[in-house]
Amino acid sequence: MTTPATSTAFSYRALGADGRIASGTLAVESRAEALAALERRGLLAVDLTAISAAARARPAIPASDLALGLRMLAELLEAGLSVNKALSALTDLVPRSWSTVLPDLQRSIREGKSLGAALRDAPAEIPALVVGMTLAGEMSGEAGLAVRRAADVMESASETHAAIRSALAYPAILAVVGTGTIAMMVGVVIPRFSAVLADLGQSLPRSTQLVMAIASLVRAAALPAALFGVAAIAAWRAWTSTVDGRRNWHAFLLRVPIVGTVRAAASSSRTALTLASLLETGVPLRQTIRLAARASGDAAIGERVLDAGARIETGQRIAAALGDTQAITPLAVRLAHAGEESGRLVPLLKHAAQLERQRSDRIVRTFVRLLEPALILCFAGVVAFLAGALLQAVYAVRPTP
Secondary structure, three states: OOOOOOOEEEEEEEEOOOOOEEEEEEEEOOHHHHHHHHHHOOOEEEEEEEOOOOOOOOOEOOHHHHHHHHHHHHHHHHOOOOHHHHHHHHHHOOOHHHOOOHHHHHHHHHOOOOHHHHHHOOOOEOOHHHHHHHHHHHHHOOHHHHHHHHHHHHHHHHHHHHHHHHHHHHHHHHHHHHHHHHHHHHHHHHHHHHHHHHHHOOOOOHHHHHHHHHHHHHHHHHHHHHHHHHHHHHHHHHHHOOHHHHHHHHHHHHHOOOHHHHHHHHHHHHHHHHHHHHHHOOOOHHHHHHHHHHHOOOHHHHHHHHHHHHHHHOOOOHHHHHHHOOOOOHHHHHHHHHHHHHOOHHHHHHHHHHHHHHHHHHHHHHHHHHHHHHHHHHHHHHHHHHHHHHHHHHHHOOOOO
């Protein structure tokens, strides 16, 4: 039995028991399941439409902004405010990136949705872990505490992203400066120098001739290469916007050395943390698996998590199912197996999430540290070759009688 790789989004308008019309979106596997989900909510579908991948693409709130907004929302909820009043109070407190989300959240709450469902259906991309933790908190009657925990997770993610961006700042500046220097030499210095030598009628060393030939080729190919690059990026974006394209692209990245290791570790960390957090708060396993698949951040890994969920429903143990489908790394599988044997699945899954996050961060930081000297050597070598060829031509020039 294999569960479909990804869910399908449906927009709906439905009639409630009180005669009011409710609207929103559902992420389910089929139209029949969408109808069943609405019936469980006591809603009668009036209109149900599948949303294309391109249409349901939603902008993401920066992790730091999301963490700050969740932290403030948790404070208000724990102070005793209702969800609707807490959201109203957030208007002047949260970052601007929340401006497109808050009105929709308030409308969803007024229509009778829970806070977790409102976050799930928001016009911005809210991480599945945040949605799942909020839903679980509402089920246990501790929505404020659950939102606070979600804020803690997002703050940790924000700190990691900030550290990586900071580490990449110097290599990025170095790459821009080096590329600009080489472009100036190829596009300005060498053509002018070539014209001067041609006027002198001097024969040039082979190294200088090679440099000038390369410069001419680069200048001639620059525009076609730029156009081809733009077309290739547009085609890639169109391909990865489809379900199959995104899944195949992520599967390819998982096979790339270093990149695949980092993605697998990071996805395992998110998956394990989601499983642990939702199992801890009593979310049904079927829903936990779906949210963990979304939270993995990788379409190929998400497919494996859903496949593992199908195996678990047939009676296979959680660790064995996750290991057989390669949904998480071997280290995480071993810790999950130890957790099942000892009755401490949740804490050991959280420990696995922490270890895999640290491993992915460590690999990225090591790569960045190696990237700096590699860029310096690369650009220095190219500039030295160009300058050496030009100087050799200068020294080869002989005055004409």
